[in-house]
Amino acid sequence: MASRIVGKVVSGPLTHEQVIELLDDPTHGAQLLFWGIVRNLNDGRSVEAVTYDAHAPLCERVFEELGTEVLAKWGEGLRIVILHRVGRLKVGEASLVIGVGSAHRDESYQASRYLIEEIKKRAPVWKQEHYVDGDSEWIRGHSLAKR
Amino acid sequence: MIRIRVKLFGAFRQLGTGPEVSLEAPRGTTVSELRALLAQRLTARPGVDLAALLQDSVIADNARILAETHALEPSSGEAELAILPPVCGG
Known part of the structure; x- marks a missing residue:
């Protein structure tokens, strides 16, 4: 049976099947998948693609830490899958998938929301937006510095 | 002296001459001092406030973010780090 926490940085497309396979657990009555998708508009500018960059070893450690926190908060029986894609992605492509499996729906909803909010603040991932007008810009985010 | 290689990520990728900065510094150089050395080796670009970006960034190895007071004393004589x-994400 797969590990209860799987967190990886990947370069290929994210698929529904790979997440479902990792979440498989006969004791679970709920599976919740959150997909982060490249959007065609940000701050009023038309976006045609986004390049995702990541420090993969550290990022996968953060995913493991977040999964451990989730199991401590919502139960050791949960399963967590976090896959973050890197490289240049077109509008409509998935950059991130968070899968949570649990015995009942409430733990999955809470854990999934916790994971996406913490990933945005803690995972060493960066994105460069490429605009329809030909310009590109690295997006400012959350500092990892402890203040 | 030790050799310090610092991989560049995100916005820093456009401020160096390659994917990393390599420099020599005295053994025991702190992370805070390394940040100042990086300021001299990176090139500001229009629309990028290099000083503010460095201030809001952290230095890490492959396992953890390093404290500002952490002294770099690699036994091999070479440290492989990253500036984040x-x-x-998401």
């Missing part, structure tokens, strides 16, 4: 700007 503010993050925005």
Whole structure:
């Protein structure tokens, strides 16, 4: 049976099947998948693609830490899958998938929301937006510095 | 002296001459001092406030973010680090 926490940085497309396979657990009555998708508009500018960059070893450690926190908060029986894609992605492509499996729906909803909010603040991932007008810009985010 | 290689990520990728900065510094150089050395080796670009970006960034090895007071004393004589700007995954 797969590990209860799987967190990886990947370069290929994210698929529904790979997440479902990792979440498989006969004791679970709920599976919740959150997909982060490249959007065609940000701050009023038309976006045609986004390049995702990541420090993969550290990022996968953060995913493991977040999964451990989730199991401590919502139960050791949960399963967590976090896959973050890197490289240049077109509008409509998935950059991130968070899968949570649990015995009942409430733990999955809470854990999934916790994971996406913490990933945005803690995972060493960066994105460069490429605009329809030909310009590109690295997006400012959350500092990892402890203040 | 030790050799320090710093991989560039995110916005820093456009401020160096390659994927990393390599420099020599005295053994025991702190992370805070390394940040100042990096300021001299990176090139500001229009629309990028290099000083502010460095201030909001952290230095890490492959396992953890290093404290500002951490002294670099690699036994091999070479440290492989990374500078991580503010993050925005998802």
